Amino acid sequence: MKRSLGVVLVASAMMMFTAACGNSGESKTASSTTAAAAVSPSTAAVATAKADKKITMGFAQVGAESGWRSANTKSVQDSAKEAGIELKFSDAQQKQENQIKSIRTYIQQKVDVIAFSPVVESGWDTVLKEAKDAGIPVILTDRAVDSKDTSLYRTFIGSDFVEEGRSAGKWLVDKYKDAKETVNIVELQGTTGSAPANDRKAGFGEIIKSNPNLKIIASQTGDFTRAKGKEVMQAFLKANKNINVLYAHNDDMALGAIQAIEEAGLKPGKDIIIISVDGVKDGFVAASEGKINFIVECNPLLGGQLMQAAKDVLSGKELPKRIVTKEGVFTSEDAKRELPNRQY
Secondary structure (H helix, E strand, C coil): CHHHHHHHHHHHHHHHHHHHHCCCHHHHHHHHHHHHHHHCCCHHHHHHHHHHCCCEEEEEECCCCCHHHHHHHHHHHHHHHHHCCEEEEEECCCCHHHHHHHHHHHHHCCCCEEEECCCCCCCCHHHHHHHHHCCCCEEEECCCCCCCCHHHCCEEEECCHHHHHHHHHHHHHHHCCCCCCCEEEEEEECCCCCHHHHHHHHHHHHHHCCCCCEEEEEEEECCCCHHHHHHHHHHHHHHCCCCCEEEECCHHHHHHHHHHHHHCCCCECCCEEEEEEECCHHHHHHHHCCCCCEEEECCCCCHHHHHHHHHHHHCCCCCCCEEECCCCEEEHHHHHHHHHHCCC
8 A cells, every 4th residue: 555655656746747847848938937927027028018108218418509409409309299208308508517417317217218419428437337227228319429338328329420521521622622722721610529529520631631732720619609609710810811711510600600701801602611510590591692602411300210219229129339310411502492491
């Protein structure tokens, strides 16, 4: 009797072992999945949960230094509303310390995603690591950071600033391809240390060096503002009697410079050739009047791409590290035709 009972017990144990560890992959997978779910939700489940609930985004804007920036802000705000995303918005007034403070506030508020346009390229690693440690993904828009640790942000949506500078340089090289004398160029740079200022300068310089007659005789920041653009151009005109070309890193500085040129009794677009970057409506008006000769477009309407990227990240999708926006270039004649279509 004892022996029979032992056999039954052994058989029962064997049956239990077979059910738990047998050849049925389906049973094993189901058991493993259930066990894992009991311990902690999967990454996919977390992503799905985040995607299903209303998304909260913290957006730290550079400021309101130009028409381009105002259009960019409106695009972000309107697109968030259309996408059903709750937007927490801050204006850094072009100060990095203000942006860092805003990002830390968003981390404390436990937003789902953080997006920002960096005032300058450097000095972001610490706060971005804080966001990463808190499990909050970061998306860069318009401007990049120079961090070597690219895991600190999910993607960068924006223009290729170096290519913008190259486009400006190519047009100028072609215009003066037959020049026999020195062509004196003054440059109005954007905010010192910012990605667009660094890259637009680098791209432009890379191309014009192919023509030794093209010479930058003065280069100074105008902080991307119309008022500072006028102020610096006035100083350029006083210090240099023979300026042939102005290269402005954005339309607002170019428009301020135009005021200074006209007040000096000169004709912008004729006495001084003007190249600008951005393509805001006021810039197109000036170009259609012949006061700006060439505009390299930098599209500020990034809101739609940003909201989609936020949804994709929170649903667990992998995004490319770089999303480049499509843009064009415009002569004065192009500007006349395009002006009625400008949205910003």
